[in-house]
Amino acid sequence: MSIDKLSGKTAIVTGGSRGIGLATARALVTAGAEVILTSRSQEAAEAAAETIGAGAVGFGAHVADEDAARRCIDFALATYGSIDILINNAGTNPAFGRLVDQDKARFAKTFDVNVWAPILWTKLAVEAWMGEHGGAIVNTASIGGFLHEAGLGFYNASKATIVHLTEQLALELGPRVRVNAVAPGVVRTQLARALWEEHEAEVAGATAMARIGEPDDIGAAIVFLVSEAASWVTGTTLVVDGGQLLGDAGRFRPSAVAPADRRSTT
Numbered sequence: 629m630s631i632d633k634l635s636g637k638t639a640i641v642t643g644g645s646r647g648i649g650l651a652t653a654r655a656l657v658t659a660g661a662e663v664i665l666t667s668r669s670q671e672a673a674e675a676a677a678e679t680i681g682a683g684a685v686g687f688g689a690h691v692a693d694e695d696a697a698r699r700c701i702d703f704a705l706a707t708y709g710s711i712d713i714l715i716n717n718a719g720t721n722p723a724f725g726r727l728v729d730q731d732k733a734r735f736a737k738t739f740d741v742n743v744w745a746p747i748l749w750t751k752l753a754v755e756a757w758m759g760e761h762g763g764a765i766v767n768t769a770s771i772g773g774f775l776h777e778a779g780l781g782f783y784n785a786s787k788a789t790i791v792h793l794t795e796q797l798a799l800e801l802g803p804r805v806r807v808n809a810v811a812p813g814v815v816r817t818q819l820a821r822a823l824w825e826e827h828e829a830e831v832a833g834a835t836a837m838a839r840i841g842e843p844d845d846i847g848a849a850i851v852f853l854v855s856e857a858a859s860w861v862t863g864t865t866l867v868v869d870g871g872q873l874l875g876d877a878g879r880f881r882p883s884a885v886a887p888a889d890r891r892s893t894t
């Protein structure tokens with residue numbers, strides 16, 4: 629069984645114009661799939677697909693716009709005849725700050741894009757194809773869904789919610805459809821720029837694998853989750869974070885451990 633055999637499969641990747649979504653679309657094409665990647669902008673989606681070349685097409689669709697989502701699903705079926713893989717990746721964080729300083733509009737946008745949209749696209753893909761023929765779905769969560777971080781209350785709650793809903797969907801849609809999530813740590817993308825740009829060395833130093841993530845790290849994990857190699861994996865959230873969720877690795881480096889601490893106490 630190989631993890632690079634997605635020939636004959638059709639995949640939709642929401643939020644594929646850059647970052648993790650674009651890297652995932654490229655990885656899926658490399659594994660043999662035909663990929664439709666989306667963006668709010670038709671031009672941005674097409675430009676991103678062109679960077680991949682054969683096997684990728686761009687489709688403009690705001691991820692929380694039901695009519696646009698239906699058009700994309702219809703396009704996929706009409707063009708390729710199936711929708712075997714859905715990557716609910718588009719994400720947003722318009723609400724940095726304390727919860728008591730937020731408003732309804734920022735709450736609604738965060739939860740519309742990060743939580744409702746994955747449910748909407750899943751529903752449409754299941755109705756159109758996967759319910760009868762099967763499929764594999766991956767939602768992009770975040771290690772923030774397992775943490776409490778200053779200023780990220782809405783965003784992290786939306787990611788905790790999608791982890792829970794991934795499990796619910798796996799129960800509701802099995803055995804035909806597998807539903808999993810990935811939980812990336814800090815990855816070098818536009819969305820997370822504030823988390824790494826001015827202190828990359830510090831973040832890398834606190835990470836067990838001594839670097840921040842690259843979009844390809846997440847794309848590779850997603851290809852595994854939608855492949856036959858993961859045929860008995862559903863309802864799980866695969867943490868892909870270089871060890872960040874484990875805590876500050878800097879304290880564990882040999883240089884940070886004082887000689888006295890290294891003595892055996894037995």
Ligand SMILES: NC(=O)c1ccc[n+]([C@@H]2O[C@H](COP(=O)([O-])OP(=O)(O)OC[C@H]3O[C@@H](n4cnc5c(N)ncnc54)[C@H](OP(=O)(O)O)[C@@H]3O)[C@@H](O)[C@H]2O)c1
Nearest residue numbers: 643645646647648667668691718719770814815817819820
């Ligand atoms: N980078 C990290 O450290 C990190 C960590 C954990 C989780 N994540 C998650 O990973 C996912 C991808 O984020 P990224 O880091 O790769 O960010 P990114 O580089 O900023 O990409 C975000 C993508 O989402 C699309 N998008 C945003 N709002 C959209 C909407 N309303 N409708 C359709 N597409 C929309 C953007 O397309 P357009 O702007 O062209 O519309 C873009 O393609 C998100 O779910 C994010 O929460 C990221």
